[in-house]
Amino acid sequence: MVSANPSLRLLDDAVLEQTSVVANNAMNRDRRLSGVNSYARELGFDPYERLVTLLGERPGGQPSWIDVCCGSGRALLAAEAGLAREFPEADVALRGIDLVENFAAEPSTPRLRLITASARDWRPDRPADLVTCVHGLHYIGDKLALIVAMIGWMVPGGVFAAHFDPHSIRHADGSSAARKVLARLRAAGLTYNARRHLLTAHGPVTIDFRAEYLGADDRAGPGYTGQPAVHSYYRGW
Numbered sequence: 001m002v003s004a005n006p007s008l009r010l011l012d013d014a015v016l017e018q019t020s021v022v023a024n025n026a027m028n029r030d031r032r033l034s035g036v037n038s039y040a041r042e043l044g045f046d047p048y049e050r051l052v053t054l055l056g057e058r059p060g061g062q063p064s065w066i067d068v069c070c071g072s073g074r075a076l077l078a079a080e081a082g083l084a085r086e087f088p089e090a091d092v093a094l095r096g097i098d099l100v101e102n103f104a105a106e107p108s109t110p111r112l113r114l115i116t117a118s119a120r121d122w123r124p125d126r127p128a129d130l131v132t133c134v135h136g137l138h139y140i141g142d143k144l145a146l147i148v149a150m151i152g153w154m155v156p157g158g159v160f161a162a163h164f165d166p167h168s169i170r171h172a173d174g175s176s177a178a179r180k181v182l183a184r185l186r187a188a189g190l191t192y193n194a195r196r197h198l199l200t201a202h203g204p205v206t207i208d209f210r211a212e213y214l215g216a217d218d219r220a221g222p223g224y225t226g227q228p229a230v231h232s233y234y235r236g237w
Helices: 039-043 047-057 074-086 143-151 178-187
Strands: 064-068 093-098 112-116 128-133 154-163 169-171 191-193 198-203 212-217 231-235
Touching: 039 047, 047 064, 047 074, 047 128, 064 074, 064 143, 074 093, 074 112, 128 143, 143 154, 143 198, 143 231, 178 191
Parallel strands: 064 093, 064 128, 093 112, 128 154, 169 231
Antiparallel strands: 154 198, 191 198, 212 231
């Protein structure tokens, strides 16, 4: 891959996923479903409670939650356990995808599948009511392509929530494309909460960025979380 800055080394996604910044086993390893260090705290809502609400609103329905970059899968495992206790007969689908196979436990019911795969290649077998990506986009190369994919996975009225740093999107010359990408996202109906760094939508949503992905820089340094992150480069806006 090339950029307008000859000193910048950009990696394609296949190479990026082998780097120590991306192929790590620390992300989301201890984050629980609820509590202090939890999905509920990071997202501003409890995914399990969202599923329970859907079960009440749609008796006989099939609520589903897809969690991209799920880490150890602790939040999904907790949701699975809660459903087994409270709704043993309910048809609920839980899917967790992570690049590194380091899950906290094996699923105990067919409801949950923990899948080791690259987020750029994986696609769901059915639309979802809830799609989340908790601090996972920081480690993705083609972030815009994954956002486009995830917001298209929802059922009508579904909820999408993902942490996102717009300044991690860069023009070919290295300058921030935050203003441009946020304008495109908002025009498509997505909402960005700058305090939470949270991108949300009710879907499904379609968007075409019309930008060519050039590659990613794994040496971008710490992001807003204080952890190493990846900058993604595009041209042709």
